[in-house]
Amino acid sequence: xxxxxxxxxxxxxxxxxxxxxxxxxxxxxxxxxxxxxxxxxxxxxxxxxxxxxxxxxxxxxxxxxxxxxxxxxxxxxxxxxxxxxxxxxxxxxxxxxxxxxxxxxxxxxxxxxxxxxxxxxxxxxxxxxxxxxxxxxxxxxxxxxxxxxxxxxxxxxxxxxxxxxxxxxxxxxxxxxxxxxxxxxxxxxxxxxxxxxxxxxxxxxxxxxxxxxxxxxxxxxxxxxxxxxxxxxxxxxxxxxxxxxxxxxxxxxxxxxxxxxxxxxxxxxxxxxxxxxxxxxxxxxxxxxxxxxxxxxxxxxxxxxxxxxxxxxxxxxxxxxxxxxxxxxxxxxxxxxxxxxxxxxxxxxxxxxxxxxxxxxxxxxxxxxxxxxxxxxxxxxxxxxxxxxxxxxxxxxxxxxxxxxxxxxxxxxxxxxxxxxxxxxxxxxxxxxxxxxxxxxxxxxxxxxxxxxxxxxxxx
Amino acid sequence: xxxxxxxxxxxxxxxxxxxxxxxxxxxxxxxxxxxxxxxxxxxxxxxxxxxxxxxxxxxxxxxx
Numbered sequence: 001x002x003x004x005x006x007x008x009x010x011x012x013x014x015x016x017x018x019x020x021x022x023x024x025x026x027x028x029x030x031x032x033x034x035x036x037x038x039x040x041x042x043x044x045x046x047x048x049x050x051x052x053x054x055x056x057x058x059x060x061x062x063x064x065x066x067x068x069x070x071x072x073x074x075x076x077x078x079x080x081x082x083x084x085x086x087x088x089x090x091x092x093x094x095x096x097x098x099x100x101x102x103x104x105x106x107x108x109x110x111x112x113x114x115x116x117x118x119x120x121x122x123x124x125x126x127x128x129x130x131x132x133x134x135x136x137x138x139x140x141x142x143x144x145x146x147x148x149x150x151x152x153x154x155x156x157x158x159x160x161x162x163x164x165x166x167x168x169x170x171x172x173x174x175x176x177x178x179x180x181x182x183x184x185x186x187x188x189x190x191x192x193x194x195x196x197x198x199x200x201x202x203x204x205x206x207x208x209x210x211x212x213x214x215x216x217x218x219x220x221x222x223x224x225x226x227x228x229x230x231x232x233x234x235x236x237x238x239x240x241x242x243x244x245x246x247x248x249x250x251x252x253x254x255x256x257x258x259x260x261x262x263x264x265x266x267x268x269x270x271x272x273x274x275x276x277x278x279x280x281x282x283x284x285x286x287x288x289x290x291x292x293x294x295x296x297x298x299x300x301x302x303x304x305x306x307x308x309x310x311x312x313x314x315x316x317x318x319x320x321x322x323x324x325x326x327x328x329x330x331x332x333x334x335x336x337x338x339x340x341x342x343x344x345x346x347x348x349x350x351x352x353x354x355x356x357x358x359x360x361x362x363x364x365x366x367x368x369x370x371x372x373x374x375x376x377x378x379x380x381x382x383x384x385x386x387x388x389x390x391x392x393x394x395x396x397x398x399x400x401x402x403x404x405x406x407x408x409x410x411x412x413x414x415x416x417x418x419x420x421x422x423x424x425x426x427x428x429x430x431x432x433x434x435x436x437x438x439x440x441x442x443x444x445x446x447x448x449x450x451x452x453x454x455x456x457x458x459x460x
Numbered sequence: 461x462x463x464x465x466x467x468x469x470x471x472x473x474x475x476x477x478x479x480x481x482x483x484x485x486x487x488x489x490x491x492x493x494x495x496x497x498x499x500x501x502x503x504x505x506x507x508x509x510x511x512x513x514x515x516x517x518x519x520x521x522x523x524x
């Protein structure tokens with residue numbers, strides 16, 4: 001049974017489907033899943049996961065013989081695996097293993113382990129597929145094991161050896177990175193690791209061997225619960241210890257800026273004056289690095305999205321968020337020149353960045369010290385970048401480094417012979433282009449620096 | 461009841477017995493090493509760790 005208005009990403013699992021009804025997220029449960037749903041509810045399984053903040057809370061709103069409808073708490077902005085930093089990815093993987101262990105202890109088992117079943121909400125990874133739990137059948141292997149390897153373990157190990165850019169592969173391989181590919185991409189020395197050899201290389205070999213078994217002749221062995229718990233615990237320990245090799249390269253960004261302390265304080269004071277007046281509940285800081293600036297805001301926020309192109313900066317932000325136990329912060333990786341596209345069946349399963357951010361419509365967009373990168377590194381004319389910034393917020397706080405700024409000079413010098421093609425980069429042209437779509441409310445030159453900050457209001 | 465709406469991979473189902481055996485050995489030797497380290501006073505906790513243990517506690521109290 002499928003409904004006409006089921007959410008475009010909700011069609012694989014026959015247990016039920018998601019509908020977005022008047023801005024509320026509802027899940028329709030089909031009779032085929034009634035038994036599981038009742039058991040999970042009556043034993044307090046769901047409730048305990050809610051209490052621990054590991055599963056998105058829901059309440060039952062109607063029930064009859066044909067269907068049960070539950071309403072889930074709405075997550076204002078869903079981030080996808082290919083937008084997470086290394087440690088965010090790790091957190092999501094560990095959550096999945098944690099849930100499988102807990103399920104086994106309570107007589108259940110996760111029937112799938114897709115990384116799209118997890119997102120970040122209130123400062124932590126949370127499981128969002130309520131109908132993923134099924135009854136555990138004694139001595140049966142974990143059905144979602146391979147999915148866990150291709151969605152979580154493989155990408156994380158690849159990122160460990162080749163850098164965090166590997167995590168973006170999930171946007172091409174939505175159904176997980178093929179095991180054979182993971183195996184072939186890993187250095188030969190990984191065959192000496194018992195965990196990597198058995199979970200990846202051997203798995204790839206066996207998958208290959210049984211690929212042609214169309215008649216189902218091979219017998220699926222039985223696996224004791226203890227055996228399955230052993231697999232889960234070794235994977236947990238291994239992932240928990242995984243680190244990014246490149247991590248140490250990320251120095252203190254703010255030490256590298258060309259700001260003097262007084263200029264930095266003035267910038268921060270001015271932005272705070274503006275933000276305090278606007279009293280936003282939600283903001284997005286594009287190119288927000290490790291979230292330093294958002295944390296300087298005095299205005300209490302419900303949600304602050306902080307995006308950066310640098311996965312390591314996002315990772316650093318995630319760590320600060322965990323240490324401070326912040327619930328308003330949501331870090332994620334975003335390349336403004338190539339924002340996350342919509343992918344999947346009918347291009348509708350996973351929404352694009354623009355679709356999600358337009359739906360959220362944060363009260364204020366901050367774009368500090370990023371326009372010179374967009375314009376000069378990305379060769380983007382002002383009238384194109386203003387189009388981007390005008391799409392989602394009512395107010396824009398944007399910082400413009402003038403042509404004589406040392407960073408701008410550096411970017412221009414990189415252009416060598418083509419330097420003349422970037423004559424358009426000056427304050428006058430910027431103001432002209434941005435005035436087309438925004439009304440400039442205030443502007444302030446930061447003393448002791450070559451930068452100007454603007455408070456603008458969307459004309460749309 | 462199992463709904464096979466995605467392919468769990470036949471190889472992946474068969475291989476789990478082997479992986480579990482390997483995992484058993486890893487866990488056993490790890491526990492042994494930990495006990496030896498504990499005995500020698502070498503066991504230390506990673507201060508940089510922001511992630512919890514694998515266990516989820518049963519509680520009636522709202523932890524949020």
